[in-house]
Amino acid sequence: MGGINRSFISGVLAMVLASPAFAQETVPGNQGAEAQAQPNGTGLSDIIVTARRTQERLQTVPVSVTALSGEFLEQQNVLDVTSVPRFTPNLSLLQQSTSLTAVSLFIRGVGNQQPDAATDQAVGVYLDGVYIARAAGAIFDLVDLERIEVLRGPQGTLFGRNTIGGAIQLVTKKPTDEMHLEAKAGYASYDDWFVRGRVDTGFIGGSPIKISLAAMHRERDGYIDNLYTPDSRDPGALRSDAIYAGVEADLGNVTINYNFDFNYRSGTAPYFQLLAATPSVFNYFSQSPNFGGDPFLISPDRINPGLQDGFVDRFGNLRYGAKSRIYGHSLTIAYEPIDELTLKSITGYRRFWQDTILTLDGNGYLRGPVVDFDPASPTGVTVADVGLYNGNNAPQKQWQFSQEFQALGSSGDLNYVAGVYYFYEKASQNNRQALTLVAPTAFLEAFGVPATTAANILANPQLTPGGLIGINLTPTLGFRATSESAAIFGQASWKPSALDGKLEITGGARYTQDRKTLQRTDLPTLTAATVVNNDNISWLGSVNYRFTPDIMAYARVSTGYRSGGIDPQNPQGQLTTYKPEKVTAYELGLKSELFDRHLRLNLSVYQTDYSNLQIQQFQSGSGGATSVVSNAGSARFRGFEAEATAIPFAGLQIDGSVGYVHPDFKEYLYRDPDFTSPTFNQLINVGDEAHLSQTPKWNARIGGQYSVDVGIGTLMLRSDLAYRSRIYFFALDRVNPFNREVSSRPDYDLSARISLSDIQAGNAKIDVGLWGANLTNQRNLDFGIDFGGLGFGAGSYKKPRTFGGDVKVSF
Numbered sequence: 001m002g003g004i005n006r007s008f009i010s011g012v013l014a015m016v017l018a019s020p021a022f023a024q025e026t027v028p029g030n031q032g033a034e035a036q037a038q039p040n041g042t043g044l045s046d047i048i049v050t051a052r053r054t055q056e057r058l059q060t061v062p063v064s065v066t067a068l069s070g071e072f073l074e075q076q077n078v079l080d081v082t083s084v085p086r087f088t089p090n091l092s093l094l095q096q097s098t099s100l101t102a103v104s105l106f107i108r109g110v111g112n113q114q115p116d117a118a119t120d121q122a123v124g125v126y127l128d129g130v131y132i133a134r135a136a137g138a139i140f141d142l143v144d145l146e147r148i149e150v151l152r153g154p155q156g157t158l159f160g161r162n163t164i165g166g167a168i169q170l171v172t173k174k175p176t177d178e179m180h181l182e183a184k185a186g187y188a189s190y191d192d193w194f195v196r197g198r199v200d201t202g203f204i205g206g207s208p209i210k211i212s213l214a215a216m217h218r219e220r221d222g223y224i225d226n227l228y229t230p231d232s233r234d235p236g237a238l239r240s241d242a243i244y245a246g247v248e249a250d251l252g253n254v255t256i257n258y259n260f261d262f263n264y265r266s267g268t269a270p271y272f273q274l275l276a277a278t279p280s281v282f283n284y285f286s287q288s289p290n291f292g293g294d295p296f297l298i299s300p301d302r303i304n305p306g307l308q309d310g311f312v313d314r315f316g317n318l319r320y321g322a323k324s325r326i327y328g329h330s331l332t333i334a335y336e337p338i339d340e341l342t343l344k345s346i347t348g349y350r351r352f353w354q355d356t357i358l359t360l361d362g363n364g365y366l367r368g369p370v371v372d373f374d375p376a377s378p379t380g381v382t383v384a385d386v387g388l389y390n391g392n393n394a395p396q397k398q399w400q401f402s403q404e405f406q407a408l409g410s411s412g413d414l415n416y417v418a419g420v421y422y423f424y425e426k427a428s429q430n431n432r433q434a435l436t437l438v439a440p441t442a443f444l445e446a447f448g449v450p451a452t453t454a455a456n457i458l459a460n461p462q463l464t465p466g467g468l469i470g471i472n473l474t475p476t477l478g479f480r481a482t483s484e485s486a487a488i489f490g491q492a493s494w495k496p497s498a499l500d501g502k503l504e505i506t507g508g509a510r511y512t513q514d515r516k517t518l519q520r521t522d523l524p525t526l527t528a529a530t531v532v533n534n535d536n537i538s539w540l541g542s543v544n545y546r547f548t549p550d551i552m553a554y555a556r557v558s559t560g561y562r563s564g565g566i567d568p569q570n571p572q573g574q575l576t577t578y579k580p581e582k583v584t585a586y587e588l589g590l591k592s593e594l595f596d597r598h599l600r601l602n603l604s605v606y607q608t609d610y611s612n613l614q615i616q617q618f619q620s621g622s623g624g625a626t627s628v629v630s631n632a633g634s635a636r637f638r639g640f641e642a643e644a645t646a647i648p649f650a651g652l653q654i655d656g657s658v659g660y661v662h663p664d665f666k667e668y669l670y671r672d673p674d675f676t677s678p679t680f681n682q683l684i685n686v687g688d689e690a691h692l693s694q695t696p697k698w699n700a701r702i703g704g705q706y707s708v709d710v711g712i713g714t715l716m717l718r719s720d721l722a723y724r725s726r727i728y729f730f731a732l733d734r735v736n737p738f739n740r741e742v743s744s745r746p747d748y749d750l751s752a753r754i755s756l757s758d759i760q761a762g763n764a765k766i767d768v769g770l771w772g773a774n775l776t777n778q779r780n781l782d783f784g785i786d787f788g789g790l791g792f793g794a795g796s797y798k799k800p801r802t803f804g805g806d807v808k809v810s811f
Helices: 007-016 071-073 081-087 281-287 442-445 450-458
Strands: 064-069 091-095 102-105 108-111 123-127 130-132 145-152 166-170 179-188 190-205 210-219 236-250 254-267 273-279 322-338 341-355 365-371 381-386 391-410 414-440 468-473 474-495 505-521 530-548 552-564 565-567 577-578 581-594 597-613 614-621 624-631 633-646 652-673 684-685 697-709 714-724 747-761 764-773 781-785 792-797 802-810
Touching: 007 391, 064 071, 064 081, 064 597, 071 145, 071 552, 081 091, 081 166, 081 697, 081 714, 091 781, 102 123, 108 123, 130 341, 130 391, 273 281, 273 781, 281 365, 281 414, 281 468, 381 468, 414 442, 442 450, 442 468, 505 565, 530 565, 565 624, 577 624, 614 781
Parallel strands: 123 166, 365 468
Antiparallel strands: 064 145, 091 102, 102 108, 123 130, 145 166, 179 190, 179 802, 190 210, 210 236, 236 254, 254 322, 273 792, 322 341, 341 391, 365 381, 391 414, 414 468, 414 474, 474 505, 505 530, 530 552, 552 581, 565 577, 581 597, 597 633, 614 624, 633 652, 652 684, 652 697, 697 714, 714 747, 747 764, 764 802, 781 792
């Protein structure tokens, strides 16, 4: 794939923009919060989802689902999945620090904050039915989506392992029946611009084959000024090229769909600045100017301009940013031998590669006194470059293959889905880190400094102001891993005709076998691979009843599991294993459309019980930054979601949602390291101290839009206000002493857009729009890390207030 570069993308765009103009069959964008009026203007139109692997109306599915159409995502300037939580209750989706593609994803408080190449997720992400296994490759440009579906709660029966929190389905647009051309360009603050195009061939030469091709290039400057780099490489800068191709062949009772997606990204992660530090760290690094280095930067408020040092990568190049490459193929073949049966095959292959400079200390080129480990040194001290934390995670790569066979059908009052599934992947990672550990000169032997060197340092106190000295360390974490999974599943729904289809009873089960291996590659001697085998049966039962054609209630009990695994990040090099995490979830829901379909109101309340809870505990110290996974106990999460869409009168739509998550950690086991404590080195239950990690307890949104025909086109005004409560990034204050300092305050995110669409210009239609994001200019963290073991906490601030405009032309 190295040959696919910007020149190729530019050529694709040129081809799209130069294609002849033809009309397109209009497909209504009526999914989710943006559900629009029916063609006659009398009420809300239907929303079609595939939450149970077959197309159904949202209001008939006994699952808590939010669906967002491609049209709505386009209006909201959503270019990747990181913006989706603004419109979805109880979804938290954060871009991981340093990476351009890694996501930290939680639904109803359940997720994973570890983006390494071997740790499983708790929320499954699917692109056209193909599972995306790694968080490190889950952020990519959404070039041409038909819709996004967010399924809340365990989806272990139909979607399998690692969906205990829920699943996100990304569904791309299929090729259209007639030739169609579309191009769009936009420009915003910080020289943020993009150009995107799509061409549909329609049925080619009377054949049953139709093709769509889309491409997008976008780039922006950084929004924090790093005095060491030009604007185009400042923190927050991005360059991205993406293409998407779809081929569909309708061969009567056989339909074949092939999809290809590719995304290359390069840029610099958001500025990760220091927010708090211990007195020792502050005093030591503040002396940097005295030794010829940059000033030490630390502040609880946004720093701009700033200083961020680069890092010499494995090829000897000084770099400040990251680059990644993601691509995938999927082939779906559906065969319908009779009207009541569809046999489907879904084959997927995906590949991910990333090279990241870590840049996590928010400081420039600092200098200070460090331990000189040369036995010939008379003082044991030398002045050298120092830094809080930096490195190069490269290469991080993964490839995966999956195959699924499904049978979807009906027999009398029974509808069913059954299938088998196979998945295999290989992944590897090599993370070279560099840090300076600050140590009191009086206790150097406790930090592994030879006694003779420590004595020489103590004998020369004038060289170590304040009695502090640095120890430069370069820990490395490398591993390779494999994962293999096989499953068989089935689910059936019975609608007795004696009750006119008002009652539906559903049951299903899935049996899964997993096998994982992992081998450390950074140790002096290559050790044998550790192997873990797990199996599980997940099941589902639900009952729903339609009281009227527009009101349905349901009760649902479901289970799921996140497979056990091998922890690759133990700083001592030990490979420890952990057990599968299992859940049982109970949910009651109501789906309704009232006042002649002028109001849609969907409600759900839930309780989720967890056993063998997999806890990812971030640690930092002489071994660098690691995240150790262990089974720490059990928990119960309770909460609710409510979503509503109303059309009070023609042209006006009001929509909103609210979500709440309340955690109750029944058992959160922690080994007490305090040697002065009576429970020293004992496992103690600290469940009453635990925070809900990376998930707000409350989140809500209210939005509205007004559309009116003004003669030359349709004028639309839209505004959305999204709220979320405080986010803690770590569970325990006693482990992460800066947890509160790096938490993100409550956020009120206001956005607005004004557009004029359907402007007729010959055979073309033109849409123009102006928009603003973060209009309240909230200065809250979008990610934080507590490097407590190294004596500091750091984080990155969300993008400031921005304005932009765009133009779309379609034929």
